[in-house]
Amino acid sequence: MINPLAKELNDTLSGSVVDALMSDMGKRLYFPNGIISQGGEAAKDAHFANGTIGMAVAGGTPIELESYKKNMPSLTPRETVAYAKTAGNPDLRALWKEKIIEKNPSLKNKQFSLPILVPGLTAVLSYVSDLFVDVDKPLLAADPCWDNYELIAAARRGAEFHQFKCFENGKFNIKDLEAKMKADAEKYGSVRVILNFPQNPSGYSPTVSEAKEIVRIVRELAEAGKKVLVLSDDAYFGLNYEDDIEPQSLFAYMADLHENVLAIKADGPTKEDFAWGFRAGFVTFASKGLSDAQYTALVTKFMAAIRSSVSCSSTPSQSLVMHALKDEAHEKQKLECRNMLKRRYDLVRAFVNNHKSDVLEALPFNSGYFMSFHVNSGKAEEIRKALLKSEGIGIIQIDPYTLRVAFSSIDEDKIDSVYTSIYNVANEYK
Numbered sequence: 190m191i192n193p194l195a196k197e198l199n200d201t202l203s204g205s206v207v208d209a210l211m212s213d214m215g216k217r218l219y220f221p222n223g224i225i226s227q228g229g230e231a232a233k234d235a236h237f238a239n240g241t242i243g244m245a246v247a248g249g250t251p252i253e254l255e256s257y258k259k260n261m262p263s264l265t266p267r268e269t270v271a272y273a274k275t276a277g278n279p280d281l282r283a284l285w286k287e288k289i290i291e292k293n294p295s296l297k298n299k300q301f302s303l304p305i306l307v308p309g310l311t312a313v314l315s316y317v318s319d320l321f322v323d324v325d326k327p328l329l330a331a332d333p334c335w336d337n338y339e340l341i342a343a344a345r346r347g348a349e350f351h352q353f354k355c356f357e358n359g360k361f362n363i364k365d366l367e368a369k370m371k372a373d374a375e376k377y378g379s380v381r382v383i384l385n386f387p388q389n390p391s392g393y394s395p396t397v398s399e400a401k402e403i404v405r406i407v408r409e410l411a412e413a414g415k416k417v418l419v420l421s422d423d424a425y426f427g428l429n430y431e432d433d434i435e436p437q438s439l440f441a442y443m444a445d446l447h448e449n450v451l452a453i454k455a456d457g458p459t460k461e462d463f464a465w466g467f468r469a470g471f472v473t474f475a476s477k478g479l480s481d482a483q484y485t486a487l488v489t490k491f492m493a494a495i496r497s498s499v500s501c502s503s504t505p506s507q508s509l510v511m512h513a514l515k516d517e518a519h520e521k522q523k524l525e526c527r528n529m530l531k532r533r534y535d536l537v538r539a540f541v542n543n544h545k546s547d548v549l550e551a552l553p554f555n556s557g558y559f560m561s562f563h564v565n566s567g568k569a570e571e572i573r574k575a576l577l578k579s580e581g582i583g584i585i586q587i588d589p590y591t592l593r594v595a596f597s598s599i600d601e602d603k604i605d606s607v608y609t610s611i612y613n614v615a616n617e618y619k
Contacts, residue, residue: 202487210321210418257270268505284514286303306469309457314337318345327349328383329352329369330350333390359553361393366406380416384403386438387426387429389424389557391559400435407446423454430530444475444477461523469503533599537596546615548564549612560593561593567590569590580614
């Protein structure tokens, strides 16, 4: 049975691309008129006393133990121990939207939602799947891809997990992406595709011309009447090491592409700003023709997914990110770290360009934290274990034919030795 509040949101979204793409759970979600909403009213108007939120407060300020305070001396109690709002700190959300436009200038003057903050990018993917993926609505991703995609879509949502072959003949496989998207469109009338660039595990980002081709595929499907959800997983956004890479997120081009396209951007400071353990991610929505009321209804649905799971995200991490983004030294410090990653990338690139193996073939890579090898023998796990046991080197087996190496976590002076060992051990499995 659909709650009346859910029905009201569904009615607002009726006829939109969001309505056409929503899952069974998405239809059921609503934000209750309970503690959070009533507490929000009280925060504005309860001038004498506010007995709505379950925090210990003295003199209008949340109580903070000295054992916490001494390790976070520059932050106020409201920036550390107080509950955060369901969708995140409003000031941080607004600032992150400004940063998105700075990094994607073609978004200027385009309409898109205020980013919503959640506890990490994995939560973005999980909640998006709650709203839009189910047994009759499959998710399409690259092969190879991050293993959490399938776990979220198949195990949590009971959906089919479809994949396109990411590379063919050393290039991004536009042809198979188009074929698999068209196949889903014909069978289901809609497509849900997640495009992760720089990609995990390959470390690949599309060139300017490849990005245009991806946009063309989506536009043509939309013009043919198919509903298309494009989730841009931008976890490693901006970590580009070659000049021909498309500098903007695909979200920038999908945002107002067509009324039949729902563009979703997943990003955050965890990878971009080198704050992995903060568990702070953002989700942003855009679709040509969505009204303000429909954006509000969609954001409310998403807030319901947050409220019904973790309630809200961590306050200290939001406060730290907010202060960092306003710090004049922040961008300079980020650039220093990115330059370090670029040096590591250059060393890895030079090594694989100058070494051949009958067992290993480097997949295309030009960005991000990783690169991967296709293992011709199909014995990736055996190679991984042998490398760990004999050389004390840890890498990841993605599937029987794929090994991932995070050069981001290997010191520059060790890269040559690490890759020499990888090739030597792999060559024993011809």
